[in-house]
Structures are given as structure tokens and as C-alpha cells.
Amino acid sequence: MTLIDGKKVAADIRAELAVRTKSLEEKYRKKVGLAVVLIGDNPASQVYVRNKIKACEEVGIRSFSHYLPAETTQKQAEELILSLVADKNVHGILIQLPLPKHLDEKRLLALIPKAKDVDGFSAENIGSLAMNEEGTVACTPLGVMELLKRYHIDTKGKRAVVVGRSNIVGRPMALLLINADATVTVCHSKTENLKEECLRADILVAAIGKAKYITADMVKDGAAVIDVGMNRDEDGKLCGDVDFESVKGKAAYLTPVPGGVGPMTIAMLLCNVCDAFERAER
Numbered sequence: 609m610t611l612i613d614g615k616k617v618a619a620d621i622r623a624e625l626a627v628r629t630k631s632l633e634e635k636y637r638k639k640v641g642l643a644v645v646l647i648g649d650n651p652a653s654q655v656y657v658r659n660k661i662k663a664c665e666e667v668g669i670r671s672f673s674h675y676l677p678a679e680t681t682q683k684q685a686e687e688l689i690l691s692l693v694a695d696k697n698v699h700g701i702l703i704q705l706p707l708p709k710h711l712d713e714k715r716l717l718a719l720i721p722k723a724k725d726v727d728g729f730s731a732e733n734i735g736s737l738a739m740n741e742e743g744t745v746a747c748t749p750l751g752v753m754e755l756l757k758r759y760h761i762d763t764k765g766k767r768a769v770v771v772g773r774s775n776i777v778g779r780p781m782a783l784l785l786i787n788a789d790a791t792v793t794v795c796h797s798k799t800e801n802l803k804e805e806c807l808r809a810d811i812l813v814a815a816i817g818k819a820k821y822i823t824a825d826m827v828k829d830g831a832a833v834i835d836v837g838m839n840r841d842e843d844g845k846l847c848g849d850v851d852f853e854s855v856k857g858k859a860a861y862l863t864p865v866p867g868g869v870g871p872m873t874i875a876m877l878l879c880n881v882c883d884a885f886e887r888a889e890r
């Protein structure tokens with residue numbers, strides 16, 4: 609079994625991006641910029657935002673952080689987003705979710721134009737993905753595709769099964785795999801015979817949110833198994849949706865948790881920001 613080392617791939621991508629941002633800066637005499645908006649004091653969000661800002665610094669992306677108090681009104685939040693939309697130094701806008709309950713998340717996200725939506729969550733970007741046209745793709749599924757690519761795991765004509773259909777992981781993941789010529793099945797909580805569906809997969813992507821749910825008896829011999837899940841097991845230890853210990857005897861490729869898909873998400877966000885810069889400046 610080949611262990612897919614997402615930590616290493618993400619580090620390689622960051623090193624490549626450091627070179628790319630430098631040459632973009634030389635070519636356009638301008639820095640690539642990402643605005644990060646955090647509203648409220650959710651401790652997990654604070655950690656995520658810190659990590660994103662640190663990663664930006666590491667690769668030479670200028671970050672603009674905006675921390676607003678939990679009492680921020682819809683109008684104040686909207687004014688901030690609109691000012692970032694107009695700011696030519698800002699190439700990507702990221703609103704850290706979840707937002708305080710009194711704010712209209714959908715309305716705020718809708719203010720971000722396609723060109724600056726580096727999360728790839730907007731209806732326009734999802735539409736482009738569905739039509740296999742140029743646009744920004746959600747970072748986590750994009751990270752999965754990058755892992756497949758860098759480990760030379762062929763998707764063309766292969767049977768891929770995605771377990772999970774959320775807007776941020778499962779759905780875009782399935783579309784990416786379709787666009788990469790895989791034959792794709794999407795499973796979810798209402799799927800009958802999940803085990804049979806999974807057993808058909810050459811590439812199995814688990815994005816369920818249930819600790820160690822995919823067991824060896826659900827995996828075809830020699831499959832590539834990608835675990836997007838991030839859960840806590842009964843001992844409080846971080847674990848994926850795949851039962852790593854049993855599945856490692858069946859799979860040809862397997863991502864660990866932590867150190868698999870997780871580190872790829874921020875790396876792909878940084879790629880998306882650089883892509884947004886190039887599209888805006890070219």
C-alpha cells in the first residue's frame with residue numbers, strides 16, 4: 609500500500625507557490641492579495657484564520673485581515689465586503705464560516721463576485737464547475753484531485769464512488785471526477801447498499817463525517833481510498849471516515865488522517881488566490 613503523504617505534497621505546493629508569487633510580482637509589479645474576514649470569537653475559526661494568514665506569509669501572498677466583533681450588524685459586514693470587492697489590491701475574499709447567527713450568511717457570500725470567490729462556493733463558480741468551464745473550485749475537493757494527480761492515480765474510465773454530497777466537499781468532488789473522465793457514483797445517507805456501491809470503486813472518496821465508517825469489507829482490493837473526514841474517535845484522537853488500520857490491507861493507495869487531505873485544503877486556497885490574481889491582471 610502506498611501512503612499518500614498530503615503533508616509533503618502541500619509543502620511542495622507551497623514551495624512552488626513561493627516561486628510563482630515572486631515571478632507574478634516581478635511581472636505585474638504588484639503583490640498577490642487575500643482578504644480574510646473573521647466575525648465573532650469562535651475559537652476554531654480563529655485558529656483556521658491564523659493558519660491561513662501564516663500560510664499566505666510563507667508563500668509571499670499579502671494578507672488583509674479584518675476581525676469584526678460578534679455584534680457586527682449585517683449592514684456593517686456588507687459594507688466591509690463591498691469595500692474589499694472594490695479594492696484592487698485584494699484578489700481573493702474569504703469569509704470564515706460559521707458566522708454569528710444574526711448575520712445572513714448567504715447574502716454576504718453572494719456579494720463576493722466570481723473573480724474574488726477563492727473558496728469556490730458561489731453559485732456562479734459551482735455552475736462553471738458543473739459545465740466544466742473555467743472557474744474557482746472548492747479547496748478540499750481540488751486538493752483531492754491534486755493528490756490523485758501527483759500520485760499518478762488515473763481517473764479516466766475508472767469507477768469512482770464519492771460518499772457524501774455536501775456543497776463544499778461531496779458535490780464538487782463528484783463534478784471534478786466527472787470532468788476527469790471517471791464514471792462517478794455519489795452516495796449519501798439514503799443510499800441503499802452502501803457497501804456494494806463502495807466495493808465497486810477503483811477510487812473511493814469518503815466525505816461523511818463519521819469516524820472510521822468505511823471498513824475493509826467495503827473496499828475493493830487495490831482501490832485508491834481518499835479520506836476527507838476529520839473526526840474524533842472514542843479516545844478523542846483525530847481520525848478520518850475510513851478505518852485506516854483495516855483498510856490499509858486492502859487499498860493500493862490510502863490517505864492518512866491527519867496528514868492526508870487536510871493539509872491540502874490551505875495549499876489549494878493559496879493556489880486559488882494566485883489563479884484569481886492572474887485572471888484579474890492578465
Ligand code: NAP
Nearest residue numbers: 748772773774777796797815816817836837838869870873
Ligand atoms: P456534511 O455537510 O455533514 O455532509 C456529510 C455527507 O455525508 C452528507 O451528504 C450525508 O448525506 C453523508 N452521510 C452521512 N451519513 C452517512 C451514511 N451513514 N452513509 C452515507 N452517507 C452519509 O459534511 P462535509 O462538510 O461534507 O464534511 C465531511 C467530512 O469531511 C467531515 O468529517 C468534515 O470534518 C471533513 N472535512 C474535511 C476538510 C479538510 O480540509 N480535510 C474540509 C471539509 C470537510 P445526506 O446528504 O443524505 O445528509
